[in-house]
Amino acid sequence: MASCHAPQASFFPQISPPFSADTSSSPIVSCRFPCRYASLQVSSPSSGTFVPRAEEKTKTERNIFACAATASRLVAEKPAPTKKKTTITKEEGLVLYEDMVLGRSFEDMCAQMYYRGKMFGFVHLYNGQEAVSTGFIKCLKEGDFVCSTYRDHVHALSKGVPARSVMSELFGKATGVCRGQGGSMHMFSKEHGVLGGFAFIGEGIPVATGAAFKSKYEKEVLKNDKVDAVSVAFFGDGTCNNGQFFECLNMAALWKLPIIFVVENNLWAIGMSHIRATSDPNIWKKGPAFGIPGVHVDGMDVLKVREVAIEAIARARRGDGPTLVECETYRFRGHSLADPDELPEKAHYAARDPILALKKYLLQHNLADENELKSIQTRIDEVLEDAVDFAEASPLPPRSQLLENVFADPKGFGIGPDGRYRCEDPSFTAGTAQV
Amino acid sequence: MQSPSSLRSFCAAAKEMTVRDALNSAIDEEMSADSKVYLMGEEVGEYQGAYKISKGLLQKFGPDRVLDTPITEAGFTGIGVGSAFYGLKPIVEFMTFNFAMQAIDHIINSAAKTNYMSAGQISVPIVFRGPNGAAAGVAAQHSQCFAAWYGSCPGLKVLSPYSAEDARGLLKAAIRDPDPVVFLENEILYGEAFPVSAEVLDPSFVLPIGKAKIEREGTDVTVTAFSKMVGYALKAAEILEKEGINVEVINLRSIRPLDRATINQSVRKTNRLVTVEEGWPQHGIGAEICTSVVEESFDYLDAPVERITGADVPMPYAANLERMAVPQIEDIVRAVKRACSRSARGK
Numbered sequence: 152m153a154s155c156h157a158p159q160a161s162f163f164p165q166i167s168p169p170f171s172a173d174t175s176s177s178p179i180v181s182c183r184f185p186c187r188y189a190s191l192q193v194s195s196p197s198s199g200t201f202v203p204r205a206e207e208k209t210k211t212e213r214n215i216f217a218c219a220a221t222a223s224r225l226v227a228e229k230p231a232p233t234k235k236k237t238t239i240t241k242e243e244g245l246v247l248y249e250d251m252v253l254g255r256s257f258e259d260m261c262a263q264m265y266y267r268g269k270m271f272g273f274v275h276l277y278n279g280q281e282a283v284s285t286g287f288i289k290c291l292k293e294g295d296f297v298c299s300t301y302r303d304h305v306h307a308l309s310k311g312v313p314a315r316s317v318m319s320e321l322f323g324k325a326t327g328v329c330r331g332q333g334g335s336m337h338m339f340s341k342e343h344g345v346l347g348g349f350a351f352i353g354e355g356i357p358v359a360t361g362a363a364f365k366s367k368y369e370k371e372v373l374k375n376d377k378v379d380a381v382s383v384a385f386f387g388d389g390t391c392n393n394g395q396f397f398e399c400l401n402m403a404a405l406w407k408l409p410i411i412f413v414v415e416n417n418l419w420a421i422g423m424s425h426i427r428a429t430s431d432p433n434i435w436k437k438g439p440a441f442g443i444p445g446v447h448v449d450g451m452d453v454l455k456v457r458e459v460a461i462e463a464i465a466r467a468r469r470g471d472g473p474t475l476v477e478c479e480t481y482r483f484r485g486h487s488l489a490d491p492d493e494l495p496e497k498a499h500y501a502a503r504d505p506i507l508a509l510k511k512y513l514l515q516h517n518l519a520d521e522n523e524l525k526s527i528q529t530r531i532d533e534v535l536e537d538a539v540d541f542a543e544a545s546p547l548p549p550r551s552q553l554l555e556n557v558f559a560d561p562k563g564f565g566i567g568p569d570g571r572y573r574c575e576d577p578s579f580t581a582g583t584a585q586v
Numbered sequence: 587m588q589s590p591s592s593l594r595s596f597c598a599a600a601k602e603m604t605v606r607d608a609l610n611s612a613i614d615e616e617m618s619a620d621s622k623v624y625l626m627g628e629e630v631g632e633y634q635g636a637y638k639i640s641k642g643l644l645q646k647f648g649p650d651r652v653l654d655t656p657i658t659e660a661g662f663t664g665i666g667v668g669s670a671f672y673g674l675k676p677i678v679e680f681m682t683f684n685f686a687m688q689a690i691d692h693i694i695n696s697a698a699k700t701n702y703m704s705a706g707q708i709s710v711p712i713v714f715r716g717p718n719g720a721a722a723g724v725a726a727q728h729s730q731c732f733a734a735w736y737g738s739c740p741g742l743k744v745l746s747p748y749s750a751e752d753a754r755g756l757l758k759a760a761i762r763d764p765d766p767v768v769f770l771e772n773e774i775l776y777g778e779a780f781p782v783s784a785e786v787l788d789p790s791f792v793l794p795i796g797k798a799k800i801e802r803e804g805t806d807v808t809v810t811a812f813s814k815m816v817g818y819a820l821k822a823a824e825i826l827e828k829e830g831i832n833v834e835v836i837n838l839r840s841i842r843p844l845d846r847a848t849i850n851q852s853v854r855k856t857n858r859l860v861t862v863e864e865g866w867p868q869h870g871i872g873a874e875i876c877t878s879v880v881e882e883s884f885d886y887l888d889a890p891v892e893r894i895t896g897a898d899v900p901m902p903y904a905a906n907l908e909r910m911a912v913p914q915i916e917d918i919v920r921a922v923k924r925a926c927s928r929s930a931r932g933k
Contacts, residue, residue, distance in 0.1 A: 296672075298668070328705075329703060329704050329705040329707070330705035330706075331705075332702055332703060332704075332705045333703040333704060333705065337703040337704075339700070339703060339704030339705075339707055339708055340707065341672075341704070341707040341708055342707075346668065346671055346708070347696075347700070347703070347704070348703070349695070349696070350695070351691060351695060354664070354691060354692070354695060354696060356664070357660065357661050357662075357663070357664020357665050357667070357668060357692065357696075358664055358665075358667055358668035358671065358692075358696055359668060360661075360664070360665045360668060361664060361665040361666060361667055361668020361669040361670070361671065362668045362669065362671060362672060363668075364665050364668070364669045364674075365668070365669040365671075365672050365673070365674050368624070368650070368669065368674060371650055372621060372624075372650045372651060373621055373622070394660060394661075395660045395661055395664065398656075398658035398660060398661025398662070399661050399664075399665070401656060401658065401661070402655070402656065402658065402661055402662065402665060405656070555705075555706070556701055556702050556704075556705050556706040557701065557702050557740050557741050558701060558741065558743075558764075558765045559701055559706070559709035559710075559711070559764035559765050560763060560764050560765055562795065562796060562843075563741075563742075563743050563765055563795070563796070563842075563843055564843060565796045565840075565842075565843025565844060565845065565846065566796055566797065566843070566845060566846070566847045566848075567847065568846070568847055568850070568882060569847075570847055572796070
C-alpha cells in the first residue's frame, strides 16, 4: 500500500475511458449533457410551480452549461450507445423490481405508522430514490460494506436486513436490529455489513472509507487473499460541500481503497437547493480533481445505475481504486416526516418513477407479466403487514437495557464503592444500580 | 533529574526510562504482538513522530502499518474508526489534542456511541492518543486541556499517564481494550525519566483501567492530580512535609472511569481534599471529584474542598502571563494550607 506517494499515473488523460480498456463496450457516459443543470431554472420552493425550460438559458444556466462543457475534456464523453440494450435476465429483473417495491412500500408504511404515533423523532424517507439503493446494493455480495446517512432504511433493507428488524427498530422495540437503541437514523447490522446510519452528513464517508481500508489492510498486511470486500458510501448533494467528503476522496485515491462514493443528488438539502449551495454543481467533476473517475448517471433508472455499479464495483475489487458516482435522483417526500412536502420538481420526477419505469421495461421486453408483478406487490404487502404486527407485538426494551452496550468491556463503568467493578454488581444488569 | 517516586522504598529500580521511550516501547510491543494494530497520524512515519514517540516504528513495521496521513483529522480519524468497526485496532495519533477538535465528531459520534447505537454488534477498539494541555509558550490554540470534555462522554475510556510506568501500562491496556480510549499525554513529560522495575519492562505488563494510584501516602490531606500536575503535587508535598503537613497524593491515571472508590477512601482517612488540574475550572475534573466526595463522604469532610485549576482564560502567550494561567507548585502549597487551616464551621 503506497501510503506516502502521490498517485503517479492516475490523472485525467488516463482516466478516459473511465474503467475498461475495451471502450466500445463501456456504456458509461461520463458526463451527459445537457445535464439537468442546463435546463433547470434556479428556483426556491416558495416560488411556485416549476416548469423545466430546456430552451431558455439564463446567465446562471449558461455558466453551468459552460462548466459542464469544459468538463468534457477531463473525463471522456462517450456517445450514447446506439441500440445497446441493457440486458438483464428475468430473475435479475424481478429481484430488482421486488427490492424497489419493498423499499417504496416500507417507506410508505413508515409514513402511516409515524402519523399514527407508532414511530417518533426524526424519520427520513427514501421514496423516489429506490433505483440507487437497489441498483448498487443488489450488485454487492455478502461481506461487502454499505454505509449510509440518516436516510438509511432502504439501504438496510436492500442489504438484507429483514423488514421486521427494521420496523421494530423504528418502533423502538427490543427486537429491532439495534434492540431499539439506535432508531431510524442509526441502522447497524454487523451480519449484513451495514455500518450505519449516521445523523451528521459526511460522517459516514470516512467510516465507509475505513471499512475499505480494512479490506485492503487484511489483504496486504494480514495476507488474507480471500478478502476482496468493497465498501459503498451513500450520501447526498449537500454532503458534497463538506470537508470530510474531499478529505476522503483524497485519501481513498492516495491509498487506492476499494470504495465507491455514491452521491444521491436529489437537488435539495432540506430546503437548500443544491445550486444555491454549490459553486460548481457538477459533483461528478470533483472526482477527477483527486484522480478518481467521476461518473454521472440517471438515478431514476435502475438499469443504468446497475450498469455503472457493476463497473465501479469490479474496479474496486480489482484493486484499481475508488470511483465517484453521481446519481441524479429525487425524493418524493419532504426531507423528513416533520418537514413540508412541497418541492417544485416533484411532478417532473414523478413521471420518471423508477418502479414504474422498471415495470414498463419488464413488460415491454416480456421479462414478466402483470400478474407476476402484482403478485410481487401482494407478497411485499404481506411482508410489511407481518413486519408491523411483529413490531407492535414486540416488547419495549427492559429497564436493564439502559446501561447495556455502552462498552464492549463494561469495566468502563468503573469501580463501585464496594471496590468491585460496577458491572459485576448484579443490580447493575437488573437496571436497579445507581450509577 | 530524579523523580519523587523513586523515594518509594519498595520499587527497587534498576533502570530509568523516559515517558517517550515508554510510549514507544508500548506501541512497538503491541504492534509486534498483534498484526491488527496499526498507527496512523501526521508525521508518525518518515518524520519519526512529531514528538518522536513513534521513532523507528516505520523502519520496523513498514508503511502499511505506520501511516503518514495528510493533514485531515476529520477524514483520517473517521477512517480509523471505520476500520475499527470490523476488527482492526488503530492507534490514531493527534499531533496535539487541540487538532483533534477537527475530528471530535468521529471520536464522540462514530467511536464512543457506536457500540451503544448498534446494541453491541459493532465495537470500536481504537486508541486516540497525543499530547494534551499546556506546553510552553504555545499560546491559546495549542494549550487546551481536554480531559473534562472527553471525560464526560459515555462510551469513552479516558486515560492520562504521569510516569513512564503509567505510560507503558496504560497505553498497552488501551491498545488491548475493545472500546475507544482517549489517551491524554503531556508534551513536557515526554522527556522526563522515571525509574522502572523489571516488571514494568515486561511485554505483558498492563495497568488496569479505572484504578488510581496512591503516589504518596499521607494522613492530613488528599491531593488528586493527573498527568504533569502529579509531579507538581509531589513536589508540593515535599515542601509541605517540612512544615508538618503530611500529604497523600493520588495519581488519577484514569479520568473516565474515575476511581471514586480510591478517592473517597482516601478522603475518609484524611478528611480534607484538594484537586489539582491544568484545565479550566468550570465543569472540570475537580468539579466532578468534589461532587463525588460530597455525595459519598460528606460527613468525613473537615473543610470545604479546594480546587486548583488553570485560569479561566484562553492561554496567553507572554511567559509571565502563562505562568499565572497554569497551576504552579506554590498554588498547590497554598491551597493545601488553606484546606488544613479551615474547618467546616467558619474559617
